[in-house]
Amino acid sequence: MGRSFLFLLLLIALPAAAQIYKYTDANGNTAYSNQPPDGVTAQPVDLPPLNSVEPQAAPAPSAQNAASEQPRQAYEVLELTGLPTTEALRANNGTFTVNVLIKPRLQGPHLFRLLLDEQPYGQPVNVPILQLVNIDRGLHSLAVQVIDGETVVQQSPSVTFTVQRVHTP
Template identity: 85%
Template sequence: MGRGFLLMLLLIALPAAAQIYKYTDANGNTAYSNQPPDGVVAQPVELPPLNSVESQAPAAPPVDAVTDEQPSSEYEVLELTNLPTSEALRANNGTFTVNVLIKPRLRGPHLFRLLLDEQPYGQPGNVPALQLVNIDRGTHSLAVQVISGENVVQQSPTVTFTVQRVHKP
């Protein structure tokens, strides 16, 4: 092993305030120690300042350029269920219920709010079964948001579906 490696090993192993001494051992080798051996002439080694790294505060999450809000993922799962995506939803009067799958369960002051065609629909609530009434036939988009007051905490993926209903003449 080289002398530089031994010196580095000592520097790592010793506390920052320790003094290092350099001396010649009985075999004529240069040695380093944190205590000079008895009866041996040892010279203190001037050490350069140790490198240190300042701890950095965690970076703020990115801000969504569209909503000017920070995206959140408080809930592992947030999605709408009970909506057919490959066939039309048959609702003779345009009324049907969708369910919200959320994990973990809805917390504290959080509420569910539906977005029908990207617009808030109905009153926010805390029940994971939401009813839509008198929805026109045709293709629509639906998502659910978890809100706290007026702030959006998290939004589900948007689901596109088609309502098929009977119109009376």
């Protein structure tokens, strides 16, 4: 096994144009070398040609194809859930949670950032359950962004809702 490993190693290490010689050493072992040894009869070994693969150039995209492609979004689904759309959200202290539906899962360095009335709200987080605190009563819009640092990767559609807070005198 050791000799065949040595032979394979020699085949890999030598340049394609090098000649390999086979001979029997003083101990009667078959040996291979890239130079015939002095005083020993060596036979050249005919090796089959090496396999090679020529790289193929990728076809250049045509201007028409590039113009028709739309930018690919990182996430197939990105939307807010848990907000009523047909009735008011009852939150006496203005505190409530919303969920983010995202497919596939949030990737590595990406974070969620809420936009309340088109302004960033709270700190970016990596969990899909977001809490809003002490939101004034009235009509609001809410969206979620996936961000990478300060770069917006993708933004959900805005959801319009009404917060209803009971005021006691």
